[in-house]
Amino acid sequence: MTRLIPSEIETKWQTAWEEAGCFLAKRDPGKPKYYVLEMFPYPSGNLHIGHVRNYAMGDVVARYKKVTGHAVLHPMGWDAFGMPAENGAMASGVHPKDYTYTNIDNMRDQFRRIGLSFDWTREIASCDPEYYGQQQALFLDMLDAGLVDRKNAQVNWDPVDMTVLANEQVIDGKGWRSGAEVERRELTQWFFKISDMSEELLSALDGLENWPAKVRLMQENWIGKSRGLEMAFDLSAPAFGQERIEVYTTRPDTLMGAGFVGISADHPLAKALAAENPEVAEFCDTCRKGGTTAAAIEKAEKIGYDTGLTVKHPLDESWELPVWIANFILMDYGTGAIFGCPAHDQRDLDFSRKYDLPVKNTFFAIGDETPVGKEAFVPPKTEKVKWVDHFAGLDEATGQEAIDATIAFAEKAGWGTGKTQYRLRDWGLSRQRYWGCPIPIVHCDDCGVVPEKKENLPVELPYDVTFDIPGNPLDRHPTWRDCACPACGKPAKRETDTMDTFVDSSWYYARFTAPHAKGPTDMEEAAYWMNVDQYIGGVEHAILHLLYSRFFARAMQITGHLPETAIEPFDALFTQGMVTHAIYKSWSEEKIGGLGGLGGQHLPIYHYPEEVELKGDKAFLKLTGKEVEIIPSAKMSKSKNNVVNPLDIIDAFGADTARWFVLSDSPPERDVEWTASGAEASFKHLSRVYALSVRVAEGGGAGQGDEDLLRAMHKTIHGVTQDIESFGFNAAIAKLYAFTSTLSKAKASDAVMAQAMRVLAQLMAPVTPHLGEEIWAMQGGEGLLIDAPWPVADEAMLVEDTVTMPIQINGKRRAEISVAADASKEAIEQIALAHEAVVKALDGGTPKKLIVVPGRIVNVVV
RNA sequence: GCGGGCGUGAUGGAAUGGUAGACAUACCAGACUUAAAAUCUGUUGGGGCGUAGCCCCGUGUGGGUUCGAGUCCCACCGCCCGCACCA
Numbered sequence: 003m004t005r006l007i008p009s010e011i012e013t014k015w016q017t018a019w020e021e022a023g024c025f026l027a028k029r030d031p032g033k034p035k036y037y038v039l040e041m042f043p044y045p046s047g048n049l050h051i052g053h054v055r056n057y058a059m060g061d062v063v064a065r066y067k068k069v070t071g072h073a074v075l076h077p078m079g080w081d082a083f084g085m086p087a088e089n090g091a092m093a094s095g096v097h098p099k100d101y102t103y104t105n106i107d108n109m110r111d112q113f114r115r116i117g118l119s120f121d122w123t124r125e126i127a128s129c130d131p132e133y134y135g136q137q138q139a140l141f142l143d144m145l146d147a148g149l150v151d152r153k154n155a156q157v158n159w160d161p162v163d164m165t166v167l168a169n170e171q172v173i174d175g176k177g178w179r180s181g182a183e184v185e186r187r188e189l190t191q192w193f194f195k196i197s198d199m200s201e202e203l204l205s206a207l208d209g210l211e212n213w214p215a216k217v218r219l220m221q222e223n224w225i226g227k228s229r230g231l232e233m234a235f236d237l238s239a240p241a242f243g244q245e246r247i248e249v250y251t252t253r254p255d256t257l258m259g260a261g262f263v264g265i266s267a268d269h270p271l272a273k274a275l276a277a278e279n280p281e282v283a284e285f286c287d288t289c290r291k292g293g294t295t296a297a298a299i300e301k302a303e304k305i306g307y308d309t310g311l312t313v314k315h316p317l318d319e320s321w322e323l324p325v326w327i328a329n330f331i332l333m334d335y336g337t338g339a340i341f342g343c344p345a346h347d348q349r350d351l352d353f354s355r356k357y358d359l360p361v362k363n364t365f366f367a368i369g370d371e372t373p374v375g376k377e378a379f380v381p382p383k384t385e386k387v388k389w390v391d392h393f394a395g396l397d398e399a400t401g402q403e404a405i406d407a408t409i410a411f412a413e414k415a416g417w418g419t420g421k422t423q424y425r426l427r428d429w430g431l432s433r434q435r436y437w438g439c440p441i442p443i444v445h446c447d448d449c450g451v452v453p454e455k456k457e458n459l460p461v462e463l464p465y466d467v468t469f470d471i472p473g474n475p476l477d478r479h480p481t482w483r484d485c486a487c488p489a490c491g492k493p494a495k496r497e498t499d500t501m502d503t504f505v506d507s508s509w510y511y512a513r514f515t516a517p518h519a520k521g522p523t524d525m526e527e528a529a530y531w532m533n534v535d536q537y538i539g540g541v542e543h544a545i546l547h548l549l550y551s552r553f554f555a556r557a558m559q560i561t562g563h564l565p566e567t568a569i570e571p572f573d574a575l576f577t578q579g580m581v582t583h584a585i586y587k588s589w590s591e592e593k594i595g596g597l598g599g600l601g602g603q604h605l606p607i608y609h610y611p612e613e614v615e616l617k618g619d620k621a622f623l624k625l626t627g628k629e630v631e632i633i634p635s636a637k638m639s640k641s642k643n644n645v646v647n648p649l650d651i652i653d654a655f656g657a658d659t660a661r662w663f664v665l666s667d668s669p670p671e672r673d674v675e676w677t678a679s680g681a682e683a684s685f686k687h688l689s690r691v692y693a694l695s696v697r698v699a700e701g702g703g704a705g706q707g708d709e710d711l712l713r714a715m716h717k718t719i720h721g722v723t724q725d726i727e728s729f730g731f732n733a734a735i736a737k738l739y740a741f742t743s744t745l746s747k748a749k750a751s752d753a754v755m756a757q758a759m760r761v762l763a764q765l766m767a768p769v770t771p772h773l774g775e776e777i778w779a780m781q782g783g784e785g786l787l788i789d790a791p792w793p794v795a796d797e798a799m800l801v802e803d804t805v806t807m808p809i810q811i812n813g814k815r816r817a818e819i820s821v822a823a824d825a826s827k828e829a830i831e832q833i834a835l836a837h838e839a840v841v842k843a844l845d846g847g848t849p850k851k852l853i854v855v856p857g858r859i860v861n862v863v864v
Numbered sequence: 865g866c867g868g869g870c871g872u873g874a875u876g877g878a879a880u881g882g883u884a885g886a887c888a889u890a891c892c893a894g895a896c897u898u899a900a901a902a903u904c905u906g907u908u909g910g911g912g913c914g915u916a917g918c919c920c921c922g923u924g925u926g927g928g929u930u931c932g933a934g935u936c937c938c939a940c941c942g943c944c945c946g947c948a949c950c951a
Contacts, residue, residue, distance in 0.1 A: 044951050084951060157949070168949040216868055220946075223867050296947050300865040330865095349865085426948090433949065503951070542945060544868075579944095667876045667888065680876075683889060690903095732877075736887035808883040813932040815883045853931055859882040863931050 006692035008656020012772045016117055024068075024788050025119045027075040029530055036072035037531050038064045039511055041539030041547075042079045045127075046086065047105035049112040051648045055664040056578055059731065060538045061118045062665070062768040066726050068119070069764070069792040075531050077514040078113065078120040080106050082129035083438045084503045085168060091469040098437040099465065102129055112649060116657045117771055119788075124517045128506035133513065134439035135460025136522040137505060142442060142453050143561035144194070151193040152451065155430045158293050159187035163472040166434040172293035179472070186290040191432040192441060192499070196553045200225055200424035203552055212574035214671075217544045224545045226425025228252045231409050233418035235263050235313035235341065238322055242274035247313060247325065250336035250423060254412060255404035256343040258393065259364035261354050263313050263325045264306070264340050268333035275309055275327075282307065282327070289329040304353050305329050316417045317393055328353065334427055348378040365389045368398060429550065431502045434474045436467060438500030446487035446494035454496075455488045461496065474498055507547055508554035511537075511571055512564055522563045532568040541577040548575070576729055579672040655685040658770035662688060665731040665769055687739070688773055691762070694746050695777045698759045704749035711750040714741060715758050716799035722765045723795065731769070738766055756781050761793050809834050810861040811843045819860075827854050834860040 019025065029035070040060035043053060064076040080102075087098035106127060113120070126133050144150050158167040162180035166189070171178045196203075204225045207218045231254035234246040247263055265272055267289035276283035285307040292298050306328040315321035323341070330349060331340055344354035344361040351374065354361050363373050365387040381387060383401035394411040396404055412418030432441065440461045442454035454461055464482045467475035476482060476498040487494035509522070515531040516524035539547075555571040558564040564571075651660045663684040718741040725734035745758050760781045767774025767787050778787035802823055807830065809817040817839040821830055831854055834840060843864050851863040 041951095046951095081951070085949090086951085166949075169947095170950045172949095220868050224947085226867095294949080297865070300947090302865095429948080435949090502949070504948095507951085540945085541869080542951085545946060546948065547951085669877080672870080672877090680889065686903095687888090693903095732887085736878075739887055806883090810882080810932070813882095813930095818883070851931055853882090855882065859932085861882075861931055 006689045006773070008658060008772070011776045012115075012117060012657055015772045015775045016114065018775070018786065019119075019788065022786060022789075024786070025064075025074075025076065025121050026123060027077070027121045027531075028073060030073040033071055033073040035075065035531060036064075036067040036536075037075040037515075037534045038067065038536045039077065039514070039534045039538070041537075041543065042081050042507070042510060043109070044084060044086070045080045045082055045102060045105040045109050047108050049109060049116075049648055051651075051660075051664065054116060054648045054660055055670075056538065056540070057113070057116065057118050058661045058664055058769070059576070059578055059670055059729075060536075061116075061661075061771075062726060062731060063536055063538070064119045065768040065771060065788065066792070068788065069767075069790065071791065074119075075124075075514070076119055076121060077124040077126075077517075078118070078122070079124075079126035079510060079514070080109075080128065081503065081507050081510075082106065082127045083134075083500075083506055085435070085437070087437045088435060088469065095469075097465070097467075099129070099463075102127075102437075115649075115652055116661065119771075124514055126510065126513055126517050128439075128503070128510065129437070131460040131462050132518070133510075134506070135462075136513070136519075137439050137501070137509070138442040138454070138459050138461060139456055140509065140522050140558070140561065140563065141501070141505075142456060142459075143563070144557050145453055147557070147561050149195050149198075149557050149560070151195050151428060152190060153193060153428075154188045155191045155193070156186045156294050157189050157191075157434075159185045160472075161185060165472040165474075167293075169293060169295050172295075172298075175292040175298065183291055184293055185287075186292075186294050189432075189434075191430045192443075193428040193430050194553065194557070196429045196550070197424060197426050199553060199556060200227070200426045202556070203426075203549065204424075206552070206570060210570060210572075210575070213572075214575065214577055217541070217548065217575060217577065220544045221549055224426065224549065228423050228425070229405070229409075230254065230421060230423055231412055231418045232337070232421045233316060233412060235316065235323065237325075238312045238314055241311055242271060244271055244274075247271065247339050248337045249339045249341055250421065251341060252423075253343060253346065253401075253405065254408040254418065255392075255394075255401065256346050256364045257315075257317065257341070257408070258391065259343045259345045259362050260315065260323060260341040261344045261350070261359045261361060262342045263323050264328040264331050264342050264353075265325065266331040266333040266338040267327055267329065269327075269331075269338045271311075271325075272309075272327045282309070285327060289327070299332070300330065302329060304349065304356065306353060306357055308357070324359070326357070335425065336423060344378065345374040346378055346380055348380070351376075351378040363390060364392070365404075429502075429504075429553070431505055432499040433502055434477075434498075435500055436463065436469075436475045438503060439506065440476075441497045441499050441501055443497040444485055444488055444494045445497060446490065446492065448492060449487055449489040449494075452487055452489045452494070458488070476500075504546060504550050505554075508550045509558060511551070512555070512558060512568070522558070525563075525565065528563075528568065529565045532564065533571050533573045536574045536576065537572040538576045538578060541579075544577065548572070576670070578670050579668065651681050655681060656688075656772070658688055658773045659685040662735065662770050666735040667732055669732050670729050687742075688770060690746070691742055691766070692773065692777070694742065695759055695763075695780055698752075698755045699780050701752045703752045703755050705751040706749045708750045708754045711745070711748045711754055711758055713799050714744045715761055716795045718765065719761065719793045720795035720800055723792070726768065734765075735769065738762070741765075763787060764790065764793055805857055807857070808859055809837060809840060810859060811840065812863055813861060816840075816843070823857070825856065827856055830854050830856060830860060834862065 038060055040057055060076065064074055068074045082102050087101050090096055090101045091098050128134060141150070158169065158172050160167050160177035160180055160182055162182035163177060167177055167184060172184050175184055176182060177184055204222060204227055207221055210218060230250055230252040232248065232250050233254070234248050236246045237244060247265065249263065267286040272282070272286055276286045288305070292302060306326040309325045309327060311325040312322040313325055315323060331338065342350035342353065343364070344351040344359065345363045351361065361374055363379065367379070367381065368386060368388050381401065386398050386400050388398055389396045389404065392404070394407040396407060399407070409420040413420060440463060442459060442461045444452045444454055446452050464479055467479060469475060483495045483498060485494055485496050486492070511534050512523050512528055512532065516527040519527070551571055555564055556569045559566055559569050648660055659681060663681045666684065667680070718737055721737045722734045725731065725737065741762060745762060748755065760778060760783050763774045763777035763781065764787060771788070775787045783790060804820050805823050806818050806820050808815050809819060817837050819833050819837060821833055831852060840862055843862065847864065849862045849864055853861040
């Protein structure tokens, strides 16, 4: 065979690895362990090019760690519960279970074709009762340990379909199916008490040195620790049995600028008012319209209702402030009530201008006492400002100094207490849906809420359900709810809510260490394999999934399912970018929509890549020749018809090409643009490498420049090793291109050529494992490449005798000199000053300044 | 709205505060060929001049720090991710 035929070599080597059991994770006392994990996918049924990139990265790490002498654990499973299966059932009548398992089978086959080094014997699916039964056991242990709570929470309620909607099912405040305006409604729900761990989850972030700083920062902001003041405004006259309104503020220093007191529509006082005044009730209902998302609530127009009640200012009995109900105040943060300080908060200012409430500066910029107009004055808390009659006696001070002084002042005077507050809320885990892990709870008329007994686990989902009407099929199942009360034995009813799918993904990494253990984990296995040494996944999971996993690892330690050493489950985290693809867009000839030819618009039409022919930088429809617009680097999306199916690429060019391409060019943490020409070019390169190997195997080398080739080889080993260690896969590939070029031009002896070729195969193998094995075998490598140790660079071969250094004149490169690598600063200075460009620039004078960084640069300032 | 990130040739991108554009794609030119494809070789940031060479401009925009800024700081513009029931 003189031509690279991927379909032949790829199945051949995949079979060889399988038969040799290369990727089975085995405990080995003679080796350090290494656990590499990529976020497990939702089994959509179709491999996405983004999957190829994500898993190719993990595979490079796993294969590299294996050949560098580690006992590797590299498992794969399925995040298999969730809404798509139910939506599929509603749309096409396929049962969620059948839909999911069919998809899993398809995707597993597709995954295998990529040649990923997974230990498939450890495969788990979160929808498997063996998995979710253990999750139920965990839930019961957490309940026992006081980590679970039951309380009210708001959900999106579709009043027409009479069902709870997920945020993504609410479009512009309306239900996706019914089109009805969504309301926020309270429901009793189960919660994990993650907020009790706020401080711990925050302070432990410091120890996560191998996490991206941006992810730690996002988590820090999400947890949102703040130091503020809790205080009360006395009502001028008691109302509804209340004498005061408790508020929490992070800016107590601006108390003298208070213009109003605002309460949430769900505040007890608002509810009491609503009960007796229909107008207030109607206003509160309006506030509850739209979805529950923070973005929707904060983007909504700010509206308020004057309750007519007033409160007294704590520092001045005679100063009365109006009490307003406002839609931008959330009941679940702080006390559900605030005082508005319009001069120093944009939201409060907009609100005050709208309702004509007073605006009063409490401080000014030093030297500029212009009162606030349309823009609130909000300087950084570290900037000094000039205070107006500050009660704590401040004149010029920063915001932070004022906050501290105010808290101390209020505590001493007795009208307020300093309080540390966290933005992090408890994790609501109840979902009113079928395709999830049932919450193992029983409701008994006599005993109330009772946990199911562990010996009755798993509480399995029934198969005989229908999706013809909206709502949770478990609610309307004729018999499934019926059970015996675990406490008293009388007939009782099961909880029909299932768990948030984030629960499934919060502990799967631990389950992989013993996927068939009789409890949630096997402590011995967990102690050996945990933590995950390298975790890889998308940044979109930076907050929720990763924070929940950190919480769960702690909870599992408390309940005895993980050792103490594993409370931070992921030692190192890498967040990779997306794969994007150009969108090909044109506009409809006809105007669509509108009445009687009036109105209407030309609507966009999105074309599949295969419908389009590219000529230079323009694109034309193959069918009509019409030019279409190219929108580059867009996120792949089904509705935009720009999703690339990696199987087509694998069919055409093989898995190695697909892997090579998705890892080249773009740095792993950034998005990568998929282009068909790029994939073809990758294939051409791999074919060249193969052809080169055939040539080398034939021999006939001239025996010249052995030393040069070996130097180049060691330099490449060194560079590629460093790049793989630091996730610079694109840089590693660039070096492999360069070395291939050097090797193809080399005229070294046959033995050295073959050695260089084997090393090239080894260095390429983490990315292109099949081609690597093929070349390894062709060049007489012993055994399988995957069992051969990674080449080590000879340090002596890396040292250069001379280096070229650029000379800058006034910061601009003007010349370069060649000096000995170990030349002293003084020697370099002399050589540089003698250079004709420098002599010319100095024109007889002396340099103002001379900067010499040995080995790097000389800068002459004239 | 809030939090985080990104922005470099025609294109993907490279560059511990130290030669901007490595490596690749595309294009163009050449070799091979009856021809094309394939393959191989070479050129290519923009502008200018007295064209073996030299000069100016250039990393979204505008300012700043520095001997020196793609890199650090500030403001703005654009795009992407997250915002607690998408996974």
